[in-house]
Amino acid sequence: MNSLFLLLLVLLFSKDFSGVDGKKWKGEGTTPNLDSIIIGRCYEYIRIVNPAVGEKNCSELLEAFKKAFMNKDPCNILPSDYELFINLSQHSIPPNKSLFWENNQFLVSSYAARTHRYMPLGDTLIGAFGDLLNWCGQANNTEVDDSCPTTEECENNAVESFWRIASINYARQSSGIIHVMLNGSATGGAYPVKGFFADFEIPNLQKERISQIEIWVMDDIGGPDLDSCGKGSVQILEALLKEMGYDITCIDNYKSVLFLLCLDHPDHPRCSVISSALSAQRGPVFSDQGGSWNRLTFISFAPFVLQIHFNLLNQFA
Numbered sequence: 431m432n433s434l435f436l437l438l439l440v441l442l443f444s445k446d447f448s449g450v451d452g453k454k455w456k457g458e459g460t461t462p463n464l465d466s467i468i469i470g471r472c473y474e475y476i477r478i479v480n481p482a483v484g485e486k487n488c489s490e491l492l493e494a495f496k497k498a499f500m501n502k503d504p505c506n507i508l509p510s511d512y513e514l515f516i517n518l519s520q521h522s523i524p525p526n527k528s529l530f531w532e533n534n535q536f537l538v539s540s541y542a543a544r545t546h547r548y549m550p551l552g553d554t555l556i557g558a559f560g561d562l563l564n565w566c567g568q569a570n571n572t573e574v575d576d577s578c579p580t581t582e583e584c585e586n587n588a589v590e591s592f593w594r595i596a597s598i599n600y601a602r603q604s605s606g607i608i609h610v611m612l613n614g615s616a617t618g619g620a621y622p623v624k625g626f627f628a629d630f631e632i633p634n635l636q637k638e639r640i641s642q643i644e645i646w647v648m649d650d651i652g653g654p655d656l657d658s659c660g661k662g663s664v665q666i667l668e669a670l671l672k673e674m675g676y677d678i679t680c681i682d683n684y685k686s687v688l689f690l691l692c693l694d695h696p697d698h699p700r701c702s703v704i705s706s707a708l709s710a711q712r713g714p715v716f717s718d719q720g721g722s723w724n725r726l727t728f729i730s731f732a733p734f735v736l737q738i739h740f741n742l743l744n745q746f747a
């Protein structure tokens with residue numbers, strides 16, 4: 431009995447000293463049901479979201495994707511390991527539809543509206559394989575892992591290498607007017623001089639196919655205005671692109687995206703473009719001096735207000 435108790439104690443202790451939860455890596459593990467999620471996303475993409483891609487065998491694509499990292503040391507996965515997958519799943523990006531970004535993934539995906547407005551990397555077939563997912567394999571083991579290396583632990587990990595080659599390929603496929611959405615409230619600066627856009631996308635843009643680059647710097651509603659066009663890190667980006675010979679424009683708080691941000695802050699002073707139009711409509715109707723209200727004002731003003739409503743509805747549909 432005593433020896434059994436001792437054995438239990440030893441087991442408990444050794445577990446305590448075997449590291450955090452006994453997990454090998456600090457990063458999140460492979461997303462459960464990864465294969466089903468990917469197969470579903472892949473067929474939804476080619477059948478519903480963007481049928482222009484044409485016929486693809488999603489099982490074959492998943493096989494090529496997994497071949498890049500399964501049964502391998504999770505710290506020795508190179509972007510080139512995904513080459514076959516990229517070759518099989520790439521499709522053209524319509525001109526003027528590319529949307530690059532840093533530090534505002536969710537704003538970009540809601541603005542893009544699943545290719546209806548723009549087609550950022552996350553809204554391509556390749557992006558659909560990785561968007562918000564996590565994955566890695568293990569050396570000499572055909573299972574996925576429940577913890578994965580972070581980029582601090584090792585740069586050549588399955589997820590980092592995937593997004594590197596996906597970004598390179600996306601930049602190469604982009605043409606026409608290129609849009610870039612940056613976060614003017616981001617602490618490290620709106621344009622990270624080391625980041626996917628700087629390191630893998632800008633160097634792979636095909637200059638002769640690009641007519642213009644338009645930069646939008648969006649500050650959070652109620653957030654700090656840390657960077658703007660012509661200032662700070664945005665100025666660095668503008669200078670770099672000009673030097674490379676691109677025709678560039680930069681817009682602070684581009685109105686169309688601002689409307690989307692204002693959806694969550696309708697009464698904030700920065701959203702007053704919208705609320706002032708609405709109160710101008712209400713004001714005379716509910717005011718005490720009802721008699722002085724001029725019907726003609728309403729008739730000429732109403733279509734304008736309605737149009738704003740409709741524009742907003744369309745933006746958010």
Ligand SMILES: *[C@@H]1O[C@H](CO)[C@@H](O)[C@H](O)[C@H]1NC(C)=O
Nearest residue numbers: 486487488489490491493494
């Ligand atoms: C799709 O790919 C899978 C895996 O490579 C293969 O087994 C299957 O036969 C292919 N299906 C078609 C219709 O080509």
Ligand SMILES: *[C@@H]1O[C@H](CO)[C@@H](O)[C@H](O)[C@H]1NC(C)=O
Nearest residue numbers: 510512513514515516517518
């Ligand atoms: C991918 O396509 C490129 C260009 O067509 C080709 O050179 C390369 O060998 C292909 N790679 C794989 C692994 O199929």
Ligand SMILES: *[C@@H]1O[C@H](CO)[C@@H](O)[C@H](O)[C@H]1NC(C)=O
Nearest residue numbers: 524525526527605606607641
């Ligand atoms: C891209 O935008 C430019 C400028 O607005 C326009 O002239 C061109 O027709 C657009 N291309 C496509 C394919 O929509």
Ligand SMILES: *[C@@H]1O[C@H](CO)[C@@H](O)[C@H](O)[C@H]1NC(C)=O
Nearest residue numbers: 533534535537613615616617
């Ligand atoms: C912009 O960056 C700030 C600071 O990192 C972050 O809190 C905010 O969510 C970002 N804005 C968007 C729209 O993602």
Ligand SMILES: *[C@@H]1O[C@H](CO)[C@@H](O)[C@H](O)[C@H]1NC(C)=O
Nearest residue numbers: 501502503504568569570571
């Ligand atoms: C995996 O197998 C190879 C060849 O059998 C061996 O050299 C290597 O040390 C193994 N790696 C691990 C992490 O077990």
